[in-house]
Amino acid sequence: MSTFRYWQTHRAGNMARLTLHTGNLPALADNHVRIKVHAVGLNFADIFALTGLYSATPQGAFTPGLEFAGEVLETGAQTHEFAAGDRVMGVTRFGGYTSVIDSEPDYLIPLPVEWDYAQGAAWPAQTLTAWYALTHLGALQADQQVLIHSAAGGVGLQAMKLVEALGARPTGTVGNEEKAVWLRQQGFEDILVREADFAGQLQRDKRHFDLVLDAIGGKVQTASFNALNPMGRLVVFGAAEFTPSHNRPNYLKAAWRYLRRPRYDVMEMISSNRSVLAFNLIWLWEQKGKMQALLKELEAIAQPPPHVGHRFAFKDAHEALALLRSGQSVGKVVLETAPETIKS
Ligand SMILES: NC(=O)c1ccc[n+]([C@@H]2O[C@H](COP(=O)([O-])OP(=O)(O)OC[C@H]3O[C@@H](n4cnc5c(N)ncnc54)[C@H](OP(=O)(O)O)[C@@H]3O)[C@@H](O)[C@H]2O)c1
Known part of the structure; x- marks a missing residue:
């Protein structure tokens, strides 16, 4: 796999600016893990970021998205926590609307065996x-x-x-x-x-x-x-x-x-x-220790998987965002990268 797909807006202020791109994968950094993203979790913050109403929104071009789940493709030379084939869920400070993501291992959690990828993408944030x-x-x-x-x-x-x-x-x-x-x-x-x-x-x-x-x-x-x-x-x-x-x-x-x-x-x-x-x-993104501690606390409470109310194909991000923005969604809205995904 040498290319990947990602959504990007050249600047916040209008959700219509969000467009789908294809890019070449860069070399994997030694301290990163490369994940094939199977599902992306949508958050209300994505709407506020895209419309420019969110104080944490990056200046200029950015890819929205705060959480994802997928399969480890490759690990950097200095990472030992995960191996190719592992199923993981993770958080990211923007950049989640992508088919492949490079992440530091600290932002990844093993996906419970009985959960599907959409449920994983619905959980962390x-x-x-x-x-x-x-x-x-x-x-x-x-x-x-x-x-x-x-x-x-x-x-x-x-x-x-x-x-x-x-x-x-x-x-x-x-x-x-x-x-x-x-x-x-x-x-x-x-x-x-x-x-x-x-x-x-x-x-x-x-x-x-x-x-x-x-x-x-x-x-x-x-x-x-x-x-x-x-x-x-x-x-x-x-x-x-x-x-x-x-x-x-x-x-x-x-x-x-x-x-x-x-x-x-x-x-x-x-x-x-x-x-x-x-x-x-x-802001927890910059406080890895605190975030890990919170995740540990949650681990202690055996929880059922989160409810995924709406699954959209990755290419249908605009429809998925429109549903979330409408205030009519129930549970989590998720984008799935598998080509056979059907809207529900
Ligand atoms: N500060 C943080 O760290 C943080 C982190 C995550 C989420 N959040 C915030 O938490 C809230 C929930 O996030 P979420 O991603 O789980 O979204 P969500 O609850 O799945 O969807 C947002 C809900 O807001 C309600 N709502 C009230 N007024 C609305 C309006 N004018 N237009 C549309 N919806 C309206 C709707 O439900 P009802 O009409 O049924 O009430 C809607 O379904 C959001 O406000 C988000 O920004 C904050």
Whole structure:
């Protein structure tokens, strides 16, 4: 194999700029492992990166993509952790939308034998996000009541499962009834379809929470913070309300939302004894030790494979991204490089 395929945009700002390229493989560096990528996991951050709304987006041309799964083709002279033929999943700071990737071994994890490649590509970023939010920042304890927004999404679904695995009680929210039905079929009983007046909905049902995971923002976030019990925590890690509905952002709308974003008064937080925490896990890329430690913690919790809701052929990245951007996807959206892949 001397060539590979990859998606690239010459600059952020318009998702339509993302195009498929063929390139020649460079020589493999001594400290890298070369992987034939079978599946690429899509993340909401890909949309924000492509539209230029994500602070971590590289300047100029870049290939999106934060996670993948595949088979080791070759190992550099100085790497001994993996061998050709090993099945792995991995994370990357951009560059994941590719059919071949060179990675340092520190960013790779063996793929569990009973998982397929799509499940592997669906696991690292979103599970680490859910875990870090719940345990490191959320300090979750057994029996606590936890509100998880976008509970049928990639991070949300992993968070719902982890909350249960840790002996606490998840309440999930979703944007439509179909997702609520689906979640209940998976065994999650307490699911709310968010109403336009979400604050009123929580007050009407006398809902209170010890921990909230929010990546939507706006009024949903404010209402969630107001429903926290004393000593409760709001963990924020995204702002899906800024999602552009087309390939390019509507900057006027985004500016309006930005001006009306929730703001917190620390003096009031002392009085009401509730706190707000926030993070972006992409910075973990530079902190290999911390990332490895988090992965070890997750290993200790035997987890079922993540739910892959939608599989697209590698060439159909635009369709896959449009589905994710629409807010209608359930579980993980994955691109598969095998030519026989059919859309589902
Ligand atoms: N900070 C970090 O380190 C980090 C890491 C990973 C992910 N994230 C954030 O976590 C969130 C979830 O990521 P994900 O990849 O797992 O995505 P996802 O949850 O699978 O999909 C995003 C979901 O957001 C909800 N949503 C709310 N308002 C929306 C809008 N205006 N347009 C479209 N969707 C909207 C939709 O679900 P409902 O309508 O059912 O709520 C949608 O399905 C994203 O905001 C992402 O940026 C942050």
